[in-house]
Amino acid sequence: MxxxxxxxxxxxxxxxxxxxxxxxxxxxxxxxxxxxxxxxxxxxxxxxxxxxxxxxxxxxxxxxxxxxxxxxxxxxxxxxxxxxxxxxxxxxxxxxxxxxxxxxxxxxxxxxxxxxxxxxxxxxxLLAGTTAVHTLVATGTHDGDVVLVHGGSGGVGRMVVQLAVLRGAQVIATASPRHHSDLRDLGATPVAYGEGLLDRVREAVRSTGPVTVAIDTVGTDEALDTSVALVADRARVATIAGFRRAGDLGIKALGGGPGADPGNDVREAARAQLAELASDGSLDxxxxxxxxxxxxxxxxxxxxxxxxxxxxxxxx
Missing domain, CATH: 3.90.180.10 (Medium-chain alcohol dehydrogenases, catalytic domain)
Structure with missing residues (x-):
């Protein structure tokens, strides 16, 4: 049968x-x-x-x-x-x-x-994890960077936070206040999104130094505008959601959206790495x-x- x-x-x-x-x-x-x-x-x-x-x-x-x-x-x-x-x-x-x-x-x-x-x-x-790896590779995130992650409590954002910390970066992550405790546990400095975000991030970077990388997982104008206001090198700003404005802003669009870099080779190569990190408890x-x-x-x-x-x- x-x-x-x-x-x-x-x-x-x-x-x-x-x-x-x-x-x-x-x-x-x-x-x-x-x-x-x-x-x-x-x-x-x-x-x-x-x-x-x-x-x-x-x-x-x-x-x-x-x-x-x-x-x-x-x-x-x-x-x-x-x-x-x-x-x-x-x-x-x-x-x-x-x-x-x-x-x-x-x-x-x-x-x-x-x-x-x-x-x-x-x-x-795997989907969130490989997407997160792609954003970090595309922006050249490394030890010593200060990374701003928009949507840090979401599926992809939470992966970006963890993987950036594992690379030795300092991370500032936007999320609603109810998720701030979790983000602190992951090693990030949480900041509430919404009106006044740019000022709150500027206050947070007093203890970290300037933001060198911004990764947007939500695609809002607030996230994009804050990113380009803080990061001097727009080649180190990436979005997986804000495809409409990415070209005009001169930032990287990643994923399956119009004009975006799908990063297939990077994402496929990341499968084994992600499984290993999850197996030893380094990735949650x-x-x-x-x-x-x-x-x-x-x-x-x-x-x-x-x-x-x-x-x-x-x-x-």
């Missing part, structure tokens, strides 16, 4: 109301592929941007499968698989259609599940909330609201 799987699809372009949970055949693993029993799937802005039409509205892409990162257990392997066996616990990114019970993925996009991360946290490591993934697959629309609404302190995760 063929295996079946539930999977989330977008049946049209629009908001979370277009999402449906349907039955699909996950298929058999081909050469170099493995079949994964999904234990958790990370939720990311790029998931809802796809069916919102940010990347175009080609009807041929519908119904659209969602989900780029998962954690799970290998249940079957295809021919030519070299290092995985049934029963192995893995995380995988970049995959296609990860919002599902089962999914076939290439062995090449997997790493072993870090022992310090449970299933939901493991599913949230905070899960803000988990949802069953049937509540995917609510998960996306919560993600679009932008106030989650960490990752949102679907648990089949």
């Amino acid at each position: 063929a295996l079946t799987s539930r999977a989330v699809v977008a049946t049209a372009y629009g908001g979370p109301e277009v999402l449906r949970l349907i039955d699909v055949d996950p298929g058999d693993p081909g050469p170099g592929d493995v079949l994964v029993e999904v234990r958790a799937a990370g939720v990311n802005p790029t998931d809802w941007k796809g069916y919102a039409g940010v990347y175009g509205t080609n009807p041929a892409r519908l119904p659209m499968r969602l989900g780029y990162e998962v954690s799970g257990v290998v249940s079957a392997v295809g021919p030519s698989v070299r290092w995985l066996s049934p029963g192995d616990e893995i995380i995988a990114w970049r995959v296609s259609g990860g919002y599902a019970d089962r999914i076939v993925v290439s062995e090449q996009v997997t790493v072993r599940r870090p022992r310090h991360l449970d299933w939901p946290a493991a599913s949230g490591l 993934v905070r899960v803000a909330q988990t949802y069953p697959l049937s509540e995917v629309a609510q998960a996306h609404r919560d993600g679009q609201a932008g106030h989650a302190a960490g990752k949102l995760v679907l648990v089949p």
Whole structure:
């Protein structure tokens, strides 16, 4: 009997109301592929941007499968698989259609599940983590830098904070006050966003020295304007969200947005490094909330609201 799987699809372009949970055949693993029993799937802005039409509205892409990162257990392997066996616990990114019970993925996009991360946290490591690494590489962040991170309590921002500290940088991170204690624990100096941000950051840098790098994960005018006001070298200012103004400001746009550098080689090379850091406890993934697959629309609404302190995760 063929295996079946539930999977989330977008049946049209629009908001979370277009999402449906349907039955699909996950298929058999081909050469170099493995079949994964999904234990958790990370939720990311790029998931809802796809069916919102940010990347175009080609009807041929519908119904659209969602989900780029998962954690799970290998249940079957295809021919030519070299290092995985049934029963192995893995995380995988970049995959296609990860919002599902089962999914076939290439062995090449997997790493072993870090022992310090449970299933939901493991599913949230790679997309945010590789994005964070890309921002630090693109801005040349190193020991002695003073890094301003906008959105320090979010999935990507929290990764940027930790990885910058591990590189020897001093970090100032913007977040709402309820997240300041967590940011201090990670080694950052927290600053509340909102009116007067520039003055608050200038006050904070009295003890650190001038800001040399700014990394924006939220894309607001406040974040962009503050960044360019403080960092002398605009090649060391990067955004993963403010694509509309990046060109005019002369800063780096990173990711999948219009005109942005996708950084594929950097991100793919970072997988093993991130898994190692998570395995020895040097890197923490905070899960803000988990949802069953049937509540995917609510998960996306919560993600679009932008106030989650960490990752949102679907648990089949």
